[in-house]
Amino acid sequence: MAAAATRKCIGVDCANDAGTLQCPTCLKMGTDSFFCSQDCFKRSWSEHKAIHKKSNLLTNLFPPKVVSEPDPATGHFNPFPSFQFTGSLRPLYPLSPRRTIPKSIPHPDYSRDGIPHSEQKFVGRHNITILNKEEQEGMRKVCRLAREVLDIAAREAKPGVTTDYIDEVVHKACIERESYPSPLNYVHFPKSVCTSVNETICHGIPDQRPLEDGDIINIDVTLYHKGFHGDLNETYYVGDKARANADAVRVVETSRECLDKSIELVKPGMLFRDPGNVIEKHAKGRNCSVVKTYCGHGINQLFHCAPNVPHYGKNKAVGTAKPGMCFTIEPMINIGTHRDRTWPDDWTSTTADGSLSAQFEHTLLVTEDGVEVLTARLSDSPGGPVPMPSEQTANGN
Template identity: 65%
Template sequence: MADEQSATKKKCMGSDCDNDAGSLQCPTCLKLGIKDSFFCSQDCFKKNWVTCPRRKAGETRTNCLTRPHTSLCTSSETYNPFPTFPYTGPLRPVYPLSEHRTLPKSIPHPVWWQDGNPKYSRSLINRNKIEILDAAGQQAMRKSCKLAREILDIAAAAAKPGVTTDEIDRIVHEACIERKSYPSPLNYNHFPKSCCTSPNEVICHGIPDKRPLVDGDILNIDISIYHEGYHADLNETYYIGDKASADPENVRVVEAARECLEESIKAVKPGVLFREFGNIIEKHAKKKNCSVIRTYCGHGINKLFHCPPNVPHYAKNKAVGECKPGMTFTIEPMIALGKYRDVTWPDNWTSTTIDGKRTAQFEHTLLVTETGVEILTARTANSPGGPVSLPTVENGASA
């Protein structure tokens, strides 16, 4: 019988799901010694938690992926929700996630705030149509981007050893409310938080959780907001504690990513092809002995969170279109110390490097002008972070 079961593909425990099971098991079932409580995804588990075998064992608390069971553990207990997943590096998710955050109804919400569906048109006719903003639209983007920069700077100031990324998410959420803005990631395609926090080997889309930051981490904080009908998007990678900026490998990848963005922005002006930015970025990354992540790209942004054009960051890409005055889009290169390929965790969001090596990212929202470019999300004189020189070794040479 045991041999027969092992030869059969496990099915998801979700009552309305016909998918094969993934590596996700109910953490409480594991504690209770209940086996075979496999689900295909976190989302499916949340929808079908009542079918979990722990219910049959008499456990009637709420979803163990969103909060702890008071009869089984203390409120301070944390766990890895995907214990059998083959992680590529040392980082692990630390659950439970905090409760879903909400905003006052008086703040304009994007269409996905309730059901998670962006409802964007997927028409082949419109997929390469790039919006040209008029003067009013450009001014609205300036306002939204200025507020997004303020929020990122507030979050960055809080990013210190011992602080959890969930605490940073809370700070971001409250800063958005203070500015009458909706955090664009919240429930976008069911993303559970108000910002993305991506430490160390996480390329992008890291979900803020209960892991405290450690002296020596590098952390990308990605902020997107929706203000008065227009989105803004920016991110930076920060050195956490004194050890982070003393590590030559940290500095090499972080500063390479920063410089890749800066070099590509220098080329933005009317008539430049979107495919050209990838050539510039990859050339500079290779000078720093780094690779360019290919899975994710920059994008158009205005009344829509993501729209044409696509802006790949690698060389010899086939991006369509050229810069024209009034266009707003992001460039956001993700640069890695090792291989460019990526792996996604079972949460369906967190993307990490395939070899577990560190990665860094920087992003700006840009406006093409008649003569060049305006960086709408530019740093201010008081913005935390900024360039760091390579640490020196004892003989005085750069490491």
């Protein structure tokens, strides 16, 4: 699950960057309101709470439009019929009930109320955790398990299979490994995995839509096991038509190559702003664009933390890689514009022009002399690269 780009705190007279702390009331109302700290939130409360009254008044005066009528045969419906979608993909509800996790499996702190309290304690975006040997082993373990779960899910990505079924598969595989699926109820995300199809950049919510021959799908898996998170994703071709689609192959393989090329940079002393330069140069050479809204992120006992690792060139990310640091790189590459648009579910991010998007992600550990890819593919992992189209086709001509 990608981290959002840096936001500004909305606290009164505050110029700091915001963390992940949000007003609980705004969250329930579906409104974004990010603060840099609990103290800033408390100091701003008397003025901020006025927003809630105004929003409630507007909702009463202009109630939201009803969802579309369910299909009599299936009971499925589009929950946002008046939304101007950018591509052909549509959500297909109802979502299945929230899946449960046995109490015997350790839960992250946000599992109950959707708020990652532990992440809010680390307000300073420059505080990058250095893991000791025992903690590094904890990361190795959870990342191996996460790779197993992703591979299990990827084998189910076939025409006719719903993304909700893939969510069920991931959920059960996590429980079998005594792990909690990290996305579940993280800032109220309703499912155990992100499934992003075709024009979806990231954070797609699994629903009742069956996959079609010709789709591409990104499956983004994160596990929480014995106090550590392991995060990875890959984009897969669904059926034979996708592999025959020059644009699909170009965007998928470009994203895969961008990740591989950026990992080659990782070692002690690497600046966190450097991977973006390599990624954008390669993407532009394939006539693709790089999403700027989301970035790679630190990961350890926290799902998302410092550092931020942007994927676009000439970014201003701060910090230098040191042995013992863990973080993700996860370039999101589009065929068309780099701009994105979010569905009314407040999660599904799609390309602004409806063009295809692809993403790949690894969790990385900086070693004394280089990098260890903790979520590396196994010899029998499904998917993998396919030949790029001819040079003329690959450049969109």
